[in-house]
Amino acid sequence: MGDSWIVDNLNAALNTWNGKLAEIWQLLTESPQTFRGGQVWSVMVGIHGALQAIGYGLLVLFFAIGVVKTCGSFVEVKRPEHALKLFIRFALAKAAVTYGLELMQAVFSIVQGTVSTVITQSGTSGMNSTTLPQELVDAINNVGFWDSIPLWAVTLIGGLLITVLSFVMILTVYGRMFSLWMYAAIAPIPLATFAGEPTANVGKNFIRSYAGVCLQGLVIALSCVIFSALAASPPSVDTSASVVTAVWTYVAELTFNLLVLVGAIKGCDRIVKEIMGL
Template sequence: MGGIIDNLTNAINIWNEKMAEIWILLTQTPQNFKGGHIWEIIVKIHGTLTAIGLALLVLFFVIGMVRTCTNLTEIKRPEHALRLFLRFAIARGIVVYGMTIMTKVFEIIQGITSKIMSTVSAGSATTTTIPEEIIKAVEDCGFLESIPVWAVTLLGGIFITILSFILILTVYGRFFKLYMYTAISPIPLSTSASENTQSVALTFLKSYIGVCLEGTIIVLACIIFSQFVASPPVIDSSSSAISMLWTYIGETIFNMLVLVGTVKMSDRVVKDMMGL
């Protein structure tokens, strides 16, 4: 009857592999992700859009200057002219060095994430295992009793496999968002040249910080889940194999659902925290 438990074992192995992969992804930078090939393309796109961003910066600056100055006399005033010059210079610096600024922001937040991991000594994700008493009970099942046991392990295995891929897709989606924010950054950052449009640039930067913080929330969720895994459900060895399986699979899937739900809502959690 060893083959019956294989459905559940294979699904849990997939879950453990995805958890280990997530742990690696959360400690990687966009520059090193997938060997850095994606980052090279993002850098090229960013460089192309920087020229467009500088052109838009001049446009937003002129529009802002026209709206804030009722007449040419105000522009001739030294303090007003200096303020306009400083705004233009700062806005231009934000557009030109936008990638550097965003990279530094990511490094700071990545440092926070690494500090959390080192504080709890979490070098890797905790693996989920099937208790030995369940494996033994399933192996000792008769033919008729093995039919419902096989059905439960099959359904449980399918559900766990689906949760595994949802989890890893969410983490990969965060990397996609990091790349997209970095590539398109010169366009929204160019709005900082005008007081009337600078809110767009501020919203963009706060949203980018939120995406970076998603990694911290995911790490916290994984650490909390690891504590759940470290305390497996209590199994009554005197009960039947099907009852033991239901208890174990039910609680395991519940914990996995909590983790997947938290990871999926990591962006919402960050927005609530930062008031975005």
């Protein structure tokens, strides 16, 4: 007897989930520069270059504000040690605006190396695919028409939950990639605040926030590795119970496991903020 609609529906939901897990694994090991052929990155680089001109203008403005607020009089500016301090601050701020994108790529490369180390040490080259147990498939195929009606409801609910969870999970990971692009595009403006001592906190918070977004990849990778270890043993099938009970128990246990992973990925932002003290 061929697979029934119930089996096909469950398999379709599991295939969606497996596909999203594989996509997450690819996103974790890919940089914003190479994603989708680098088309989005080239646009962000163009915007970054255009905002650099604005950043240079703001650089002078923030520097002037800093001089006014930190110096009691013009006589202090004329002191060699104070003038040297202001010159060094301005030079470092200009270097941050000029080479900010390269510095951000270096930070991302360091975190990406950590992610690769976690993946390598875990011995996991990808997420394990979740498949429907053969004994459950056989039990469903042997159910008569009237007895299969409750299974339709169970299958619809379970398949819908699995599909929704898979899209919630992948949207979170894509959100991180979008954040990396946006940080790269607008970097010259917040980095220009380093020119003035009173406004330097804006630049510091920007760098910390960017490092936090990069670290989200590490937390997501750890979540996937932990889930892969927990899911090494698939949910058990109770062959002594009725088919409806067996299917419902299997779907409920599987959905709970998937919900744990989604919760861990969704909570990566909170975890990183606690680590970074944001």
